[in-house]
Amino acid sequence: MRADARRNREAIVSAALELLASDPEASIGAIASRAGVGRVTVYGHFCTRAELIDAVFESALAASERTLSELGCAVDPRTALAELIAATWRIVGRTRGLLLAARDHLPAERVRELHRLPLERVRSLLHRGRSEGVFRTDLSEDWLIAVYYNVVHGAVEEVAAGRLEERDAADAITRVVDSAFAPA
Amino acid sequence: MRADARRNREAIVSAALELLASDPEASIGAIASRAGVGRVTVYGHFCTRAELIDAVFESALAASERTLSELGCAVDPRTALAELIAATWRIVGRTRGLLLAARDHLPAERVRELHRLPLERVRSLLHRGRSEGVFRTDLSEDWLIAVYYNVVHGAVEEVAAGRLEERDAADAITRVVDSAFAPA
Known part of the structure; x- marks a missing residue:
């Protein structure tokens, strides 16, 4: 790709990120x-709105991964999980519209695949907590990760629908995940 | 609508339900x-695939509502919840493809709106359990219902993706919801 084409592409992705973050319906013209x-x-x-959303989402998740990798890792897995949820929500809350756009325009499995790195972060924390006896082991790691993922996405939709206050979301997610992960 | 038009419409909805239940990509031709x-x-x-899916989904949920309303209501809210989840999964597991088709073709809020009656069933159980001190009261009813809804939908996607066995799903949902609803 020529340098000016690359610059244009970056400008488009970055403009789309800015607009979609607050408005999932932002037009291509805007x-x-x-x-x-x-x-x-x-x-x-x-070629399509879906292709653009895919690229924007991938770029937003790469940026989010850089932020999350700077988090220290608390010794207690439950504390580390609460900190991860708070940091995740600071990012997700800011780019909520993008997640809703992705959900509406990309296949669910693609959205999940784009979340591979943040979900690996949850998996490794879950793994550590299970080996330390802090998290439950009567359910599979895959299922507990799916629960985490769906509860966070549920919070995004609840905030968008006006049924949950954005400022309460991180706490609401943490309380549910903390209970859901606790040994039975 | 003339009687033969009505019969055709019913035949189409019922054929679509049968085919979409196992294959969310079933073609209009099929x-x-x-x-x-x-x-x-x-x-x-x-006029559109989305309109057909909407009608099929509405009809499937009405049928499911008739089944769920025949459930007895166990005295213990936790038992009643486990029974509701088991009955819900017997229906959802059978028509999994339809839910995936709805998720791909209808707005998320419309899918949720079509679930109004089954969610009201959860709400009334939650309400009773909260007043009896069996379920937590530190989180809003709306948020706990959203958690229930998203965990069930998560299970549908996990089964479709091959990460959760269909026969384990009702138990996996029940354990998570039971923990998530328990007093903190």
């Missing part, structure tokens, strides 16, 4: 205009 | 042929 390019240029890089 | 009508007749009743 995104093009925020990026300082024409709609035709956007479609030159991304 | 549905028409199972219903004994032409594709044009299907499109005469349902």
